[in-house]
Amino acid sequence: MRVLFVTWAWHSHFYPCVQLGWALRAAGHEVVVASQPALTDVIAASGLPAVAVGHDVDVGAMAGRYFSWLMRQERPVEWEEMRAWGVGNVITYKRIAQAMTADTLRFARGWRPDLVVFDPTTYAGPLTAAALGVPAARHIWGMDYTCRTREFEDEALADMCAELGIGGVETLGDVTVDPCPPSLQVPTPKPVRRLTMRHVPYNGPATVPEWLTRPASRRRVAVLGSSAVASWGGQEPSLLPHVMAALADTDVEIVAIGEDPGGGHRLPDGATARLRLVDRLALHLLLPTCSALIHQGGGGAVMTALAAGVPQLILPRFTDHVFNARRVAEAGAARQIFAGDGDPALIRAELDLLLGDNGHLRAAEKLSREMAEQPSAAEVVDRLAGLAGQAGQAAGLAAARS
Incomplete structure (x- = not known):
């Protein structure tokens, strides 16, 4: 079987x-x-073959008005408010699809995949599968936030479908590969055929540093900013100074990944003695040694912490991050503070509650066990091979009848 991601x-x-x-x-x-070309080195570093299609786009520039508006809000932006934007919710993803679909389809027609697996915001995937007449598998990264925009996608993609000569496209795919713990997954407006899969985190190429091979000398808390907020959030301050101020008089070691040590702010006196800054470190290597993760609610960080059974303090800013934070907090495995309200005193109070109540740890460990009980990726491969085989047989019968 040939599979095109x-x-x-x-x-x-x-x-x-x-x-x-x-x-x-x-x-x-x-x-x-x-x-797109900007990601090919990242793909190759994972050990998977890459092909560059289309051209790179400046997402920050395309969606700058939205991000600027979002950063000015002093409260979480709710989905019903976003829903009122209609097709505007997916216009950036449509423009990305316009930048890469023609090249993706050109490559696929020559390579002839039996199955297309696609990220839920990459419409070039299901469009290519529909044009080729092969099955498509949507691969989500956690709780199914992107299913909410399904109601706008037919209208948004109608002109692209017409250009490709297809009557329409199912952006949910034939199946959805779902690594989220089932109890944490959300109801969706449209039924979704899910292939649940055990989540094994991949956080990029990894080397275990020497200091991580030794037991921690004190309780350890990891701090991780959001790459999306850092790239598109303008002047959103770093989490680290607020966390350091919150924990100034505690005996907690803080490990900050990819954070500016000052973020434009002076750290408290003596704070650096308990601070370990690392430019790059795979989160799944660090978290098993930690008592908590403080972050902004990105899907990768949420899922990696869940897999490790580590409680989370989430300071979300973007709407999908708020969605993630609420779901994990409702499950008891996290506490949340809207990023705009994240002053040191509140961070300290919430972290004390997170670390002082074993209920959060038990909830995180329960979700971790639930994740571990899901079918392995190898089992999902067999299911996908069956899907591709059924489609191939149906195509063969149709060709014979004609």
Whole structure:
């Protein structure tokens, strides 16, 4: 079986697909990942073959008005408010699809995949599958936030479908590969055929640093900013100074990944003695040594912490981050503070509650066990191979009848 993965050039949308790509190759199937040129080195570093399609786009520039508006809000933006934007909710993803669909389809017609696996915001994937007449599998990265925009996608993609000569496209795919713990998954406006899969985190190429091989000398808390907020959030301040101020008089070690040590602010006196800054470190290597993760609610961080059974303090800003934070907090495995309200005193109070109540740890460990009980990627590969085989048989029968 040949499987074409399709994702736009944002690493956190590609990373969740890596374990399935590995499992397909381990089972003897051919895999190629199609993305814009900016992501090809990231794909190759994962050990999967890459093909560059289309051209890169400046997402920040395309969606700058939205991000600017979002950053000015002093409260979480609710979905009903976003829903009123209609097709505007998916216009950036449509423009990304316009930048890469023609090249993706050109490559696919020559390579002839039996199955297309796609990131839910990469419409080039299901469009290519529909044009080729092969099955498509949507691969989500956690709780199914993107299913909410399904109601706008037919209208948004109608002109692209017409150009490709197809009557329409199902952006939910034939199936959805779903690594989220079932109890944490959300009801969806339209029925979704799910293939649940055990989540094995991939956070990029990894080397275990020497200090991480030794037991921590004190309780450890990880701090991780959001790449999306950092790239598109303008002047949103770093989490680290607020966290350091909140924990100034505690004996907690803070490990901050990819954070500016000052973020434009002076750290408290003596704080650096308990601070370890690392430019790059795979989160799944660090979290098993930690008592908590403080972050902004990105899907990759949420899922990695859930897999490790580590409680989370989430300070979300973007709407999907708010969605993630609420779901995990409702499950008891996290506490949340809207990023705009994240002053040190509140962070300290919430972190004390997170670390002082074993209920949060028990809830996180329960979700971790639930994740571990899901079918392996190898089992999902077998299901996908069956789907592709059924489609191939149906196409063969149709050809024979004609």
